[in-house]
Ligand SMILES: CC(=O)N[C@H]1[C@@H](OP(=O)(O)OP(=O)(O)OC[C@H]2O[C@@H](n3ccc(=O)[nH]c3=O)[C@H](O)[C@@H]2O)O[C@H](CO)[C@@H](O)[C@@H]1O
């Protein structure tokens with residue numbers, strides 16, 4: 001288990017370029033299984049989850065070649081389906097959440113798929129029902145071996161169908177879209193997730209020869225095709241990393257410019273930080289955050305306390321609520337953070353309270369933060385990172401705190417933020433990795 005030693009209280013300054021998007025990478029990497037042609041992907045972040053998925057694909061027989069610092073080619077022309085039965089596959093697949101999206105491509109292309117319970121953050125119940133409901137609608141047979149925790153999915157001659165998803169699951173929609181793109185007939189998915197990463201996946205599949213319309217909406221139409229061909233794809237900048245850097249700049253009173261942020265794909269994220277009183281300036285496609293002594297959280301029009309909650313896209317992503325929460329600890333004003341999707345994502349506030357923050361955890365889903373207005377600094381402490389986004393929030397808290405903090409279990413942070421210590425140190429932070 002590795003740790004970060006973080007010296008607090010330093011102001012950062014400079015430019016930072018966001019990495020390629022983690023959650024897009026996981027969808028796009030799985031899509032390489034849909035064709036025996038060459039697929040080239042650029043801007044792949046060097047993070048644990050992407051690397052583990054690339055390794056898994058290689059173990060399945062996909063030919064993987066690194067052709068640039070963040071560019072890879074993939075060719076799935078000789079997939080070893082027998083490998084799916086091995087304990088090695090089941091162990092590796094369960095190490096990350098994104099591996100679940102190999103099922104759709106495997107089903108469409110080979111009529112079969114196997115997976116052990118996928119990993120990812122322990123941030124509450126993370127059911128997969130929507131994925132299997134969708135596959136079943138297409139005619140697949142689903143079996144869950146509870147003793148071994150293995151999901152089995154089989155189905156030759158699948159046929160397109162109409163389906164109304166029980167929830168707009170992000171990875172579920174990606175999985176069903178990939179399965180439906182290469183089977184007979186027309187599939188309609190209503191209540192589909194529609195976030196930018198899914199739009200990117202659908203655009204990529206269309207470039208490969210798929211026929212998907214309704215992209216960007218919650219009603220997708222997919223006309224199945226017989227085969228898909230190779231393509232070239234570039235991942236978007238990671239919007240969660242961008243939000244994290246906005247929060248970091250505000251908390252540490254730093255002047256930071258986030259380069260090439262693809263602002264048009266960030267949805268409601270910039271305005272949500274603006275509601276917290278953080279000044280953001282768009283300079284072309286860069287986001288400039290000036291050093292701010294104090295930021296004041298808005299109230300609602302009637303004067304009542306601001307409530308920031310997550311919602312499916314185009315609502316505010318749940319992955320940035322932990323950042324919002326930590327940023328609020330030094331603001332002027334009060335905010336109610338309501339994490340509707342996940343029931344275990346707010347427990348990390350006890351660490352912020354130990355650091356001196358004023359937070360009332362109302363219940364597992366809601367926390368009220370009363371900003372300290374910088375009258376008191378947070379204090380550096382030793383703490384453990386429970387999940388990827390709480391981990392980065394604790395890192396932001398530690399960077400703004402008085403004294404030194406140790407953050408343990410930083411493998412969680414490494415899951416989704418590439419070279420975060422080196423990149424922030426280049427802006428003037430003092431973070432030491434202790435192995
Ligand atoms: C690898 C990946 O891409 N992970 C992301 C993906 O996870 P993932 O695809 O696993 O998340 P889902 O969209 O399936 O659902 C997330 C949670 O929200 C609940 N839910 C979902 C939809 C809905 O309409 N109502 C509802 O309550 C689900 O029951 C579940 O507990 O999307 C999540 C929601 O944006 C993000 O937090 C994850 O970072």
Ligand SMILES: C=C(OP(=O)(O)O)C(=O)O
Nearest residue numbers: 097098120121319388389
């Ligand atoms: C929860 C997240 O990731 P995963 O779905 O991979 O656990 C996240 O990226 O915030």
